[in-house]
Every structure is written in structure tokens, then in C-alpha cells.
Amino acid sequence: MWRELHDGGHEGEAVEAVTGEDINADGIISAKPGTKTFRQAATQIVVADISMSLDNVLAVAGAARDHWEVLIIGLVLSIALMGLAASFIAKLLHKHRWIAYVGLLIILYVSLDMIYRGALEVMTAS
Numbered sequence: 001m002w003r004e005l006h007d008g009g010h011e012g013e014a015v016e017a018v019t020g021e022d023i024n025a026d027g028i029i030s031a032k033p034g035t036k037t038f039r040q041a042a043t044q045i046v047v048a049d050i051s052m053s054l055d056n057v058l059a060v061a062g063a064a065r066d067h068w069e070v071l072i073i074g075l076v077l078s079i080a081l082m083g084l085a086a087s088f089i090a091k092l093l094h095k096h097r098w099i100a101y102v103g104l105l106i107i108l109y110v111s112l113d114m115i116y117r118g119a120l121e122v123m124t125a126s
Contacts, residue, residue, distance in 0.1 A: 052082065055107065062110035 036044075060074035081089075093100050 056082070058114070059107060059110055062114050 056078040057075065060071060060078055064071035064074055
């Protein structure tokens with residue numbers, strides 16, 4: 001994700017590959033992407049799904065802490081939003097890249113907080 005945020009993606013190469021024109025005048029036209037097999041596409045979808053799910057579970061679990069009701073409502077809401085608003089969120093993130101940085105910082109904060117609290121629990125239990 002950092003590469004896409006930092007580099008701004010490879011939109012010019014994608015346009016060159018689709019149109020077959022040398023847009024940036026570098027003398028090289030990007031090659032058209034190869035076709036994927038069903039297995040490759042399914043594997044890519046499963047990996048993306050798992051990584052996004054872990055992301056959501058981490059964020060919701062960190063926010064809910066010891067409140068099971070909040071955890072369940074948060075996970076249901078998270079799944080619903082990812083299913084219903086995924087394309088809208090993708091367009092929004094593409095248009096306003098700073099939102100992705102804010103999300104990254106929130107996830108970093110929640111994960112570090114969970115590590116810290118977990119370490120304290122382990123140390124006090126000993």
C-alpha cells in the first residue's frame with residue numbers, strides 16, 4: 001500500500017497499455033497486462049479479502065476493547081460497509097490520497113496500543 005500511496009500509482013503506464021500510445025514520450029509503450037487464469041484471480045481475491053478482513057478486525061477489536069457488544073456491532077458494520085460501499089470508498093481514496101494516510105496512522109496507533117496493553121497484561125500476570 002505504501003508504494004501506491006507514495007508513487008501515486010502507475011496510471012500513465014496503465015493508459016499506455018490500454019491505448020497502445022506512447023503518452024509520456026519515453027519511446028516505450030507499456031506492455032498490455034497478461035491474462036489471468038481463474039486460479040490466479042481467485043487467489044488474488046482471497047489474499048486481498050484476508051488482508052482487508054484482518055485490518056478491520058484489528059481496528060474494531062482495538063476500539064471495542066472489553067465490550068463484546070461493540071465488537072460485534074463494529075464487525076457487522078465493517079463487513080456491510082466493505083460490501084456495499086467498496087467502490088465508493090476506492091474512488092474516494094483515489095481522489096483524496098490523504099485519507100489513506102490518516103487510516104494508516106489510525107491502524108498503526110491501534111495496533112501499537114494493543115501491543116502495549118497486551119504486554120502490560122502479560123507482565124502483570126507473571
